[in-house]
Amino acid sequence: MLEAIYEGRNFNLSSHLSSQESVKQEVQRLKKAAEKGAFTCPYCDGVLRLKAGEVKEKHFFHLNNSCVISEASEVYQQQTKRETKSHSVMKEIIYDELKTQEKINDNLHVEYGYVDKAEEKWKYYPDIIVNNKKAELAITILTDVTANKDSNLVRKIKKRNEYFKSKNLKPIWFVEETEQSIDLAHRVVHLWEAELDIAIRMEEDIEWESAIKQLELNNNLFDIFDYHHQSLPTTLDVFSLYYVKSTETNITFTVQRFIKDQLSHPYRAFALNHPYEIKMATALWTEDSMQLSDPIVEEQQREVFVKEALERDEQYMVNDEEELTTSSQPENNPQTTGKVYEDHDIEEILSEYMKEVEVVSADKFSKFLVEECGAPSHKFATGRYQIYGKVCTTLNAMEKEGTIKLVRKDFVNDRLYKVV
Numbered sequence: 001m002l003e004a005i006y007e008g009r010n011f012n013l014s015s016h017l018s019s020q021e022s023v024k025q026e027v028q029r030l031k032k033a034a035e036k037g038a039f040t041c042p043y044c045d046g047v048l049r050l051k052a053g054e055v056k057e058k059h060f061f062h063l064n065n066s067c068v069i070s071e072a073s074e075v076y077q078q079q080t081k082r083e084t085k086s087h088s089v090m091k092e093i094i095y096d097e098l099k100t101q102e103k104i105n106d107n108l109h110v111e112y113g114y115v116d117k118a119e120e121k122w123k124y125y126p127d128i129i130v131n132n133k134k135a136e137l138a139i140t141i142l143t144d145v146t147a148n149k150d151s152n153l154v155r156k157i158k159k160r161n162e163y164f165k166s167k168n169l170k171p172i173w174f175v176e177e178t179e180q181s182i183d184l185a186h187r188v189v190h191l192w193e194a195e196l197d198i199a200i201r202m203e204e205d206i207e208w209e210s211a212i213k214q215l216e217l218n219n220n221l222f223d224i225f226d227y228h229h230q231s232l233p234t235t236l237d238v239f240s241l242y243y244v245k246s247t248e249t250n251i252t253f254t255v256q257r258f259i260k261d262q263l264s265h266p267y268r269a270f271a272l273n274h275p276y277e278i279k280m281a282t283a284l285w286t287e288d289s290m291q292l293s294d295p296i297v298e299e300q301q302r303e304v305f306v307k308e309a310l311e312r313d314e315q316y317m318v319n320d321e322e323e324l325t326t327s328s329q330p331e332n333n334p335q336t337t338g339k340v341y342e343d344h345d346i347e348e349i350l351s352e353y354m355k356e357v358e359v360v361s362a363d364k365f366s367k368f369l370v371e372e373c374g375a376p377s378h379k380f381a382t383g384r385y386q387i388y389g390k391v392c393t394t395l396n397a398m399e400k401e402g403t404i405k406l407v408r409k410d411f412v413n414d415r416l417y418k419v420v
Contacts (some may be wrong), residue, residue: 072118
């Protein structure tokens with residue numbers, strides 16, 4: 001173990017030696033002091049000795065008895081060995097803030113992971129464990145993510161995530177802010193695989209999902225924002241990452257919400273919000289559950305996003321129609337056969353089409369117009385026929401007339417109408 005009590009104060013061996021000019025001389029001084037009982041265990045008050053061989057890292061050990069917390073501490077120290085110095089600074093500041101809240105909240109229990117679960121002799125320990133009314137949380141801070149460490153780190157994170165969940169804890173990860181990479185002009189969040197793996201879903205993420213699903217969009221969400229996507233979103237699951245920045249005395253958090261897109265290298269996601277900073281006290285507020293957001297800012301950002309999405313969707317439809325008016329005539333299209341198509345004939349063709357079916361699919365009817373009636377076969381990058389927008393407009397008009405009834409809307413991918 002690296003921690004001890006010396007002269008009534010907490011003492012960390014690693015931090016102390018890193019500040020010394022002559023480590024060898026200081027180690028000898030500390031060993032002599034330890035032999036005379038100067039160092040005790042912060043958990044069991046047992047006397048500690050200092051071991052400083054050439055093979056193992058310099059560390060304290062118990063002289064006369066074993067201590068389960070010190071054993072757990074050694075496991076934890078090995079687990080966090082890869083982290084930067086800022087890791088311990090951020091951990092202590094977060095711990096102190098949560099401990100302050102614990103004093104005024106009878107439903108809150110906060111402790112270092114290796115202290116809280118030492119008796120159970122866990123395989124992995126989170127930095128801090130928070131137990132409140134709704135859940136038991138495993139808080140871990142992640143620093144020093146680089147390309148050559150990412151794949152190995154992902155394997156470790158997966159194991160720890162699965163382990164914490166098996167112990168009925170909800171893992172929450174904070175990532176050092178230096179790892180944040182976002183390009184709002186292209187709505188893209190560039191990610192390490194490790195970041196993708198530790199992204200979580202909180203209550204505000206569910207609120208974002210609800211707001212997006214209620215949008216009446218005629219086009220794909222990724223398309224209207226001109227987001228360079230790998231594939232169309234089959235679900236609208238929203239995830240969040242929490243970046244942390246520290247000074248010697250304070251911490252701020254940055255909240256980023258997104259929809260996952262590319263799950264292979266290079267890892268990327270569609271950015272939903274403008275990342276915003278919140279103070280530590282706001283982020284860590286835990287009356288019933290950890291807040292990790294500013295509800296007022298979240299509501300404002302959702303309103304802005306919804307408004308922009310609707311405006312972009314409408315403009316996207318207008319651009320489609322303008323592009324279609326300048327497209328090549330159907331008789332010059334070698335892929336078209338059958339009836340001659342004209343813009344004003346859609347409703348007439350649709351009326352004939354409905355005599356043969358009970359349910360009209362906007363997507364299938366668009367294909368019918370192209371393959372059977374000579375409509376332009378131009379497609380968007382998503383693979384959808386550009387005529388789809390006009391088909392939806394015609395179907396909406398016929399629904400208002402009462403000749404058809406909307407029975408299902410598959411997000412922005414299709415619409416199904418029952419013939420009345």
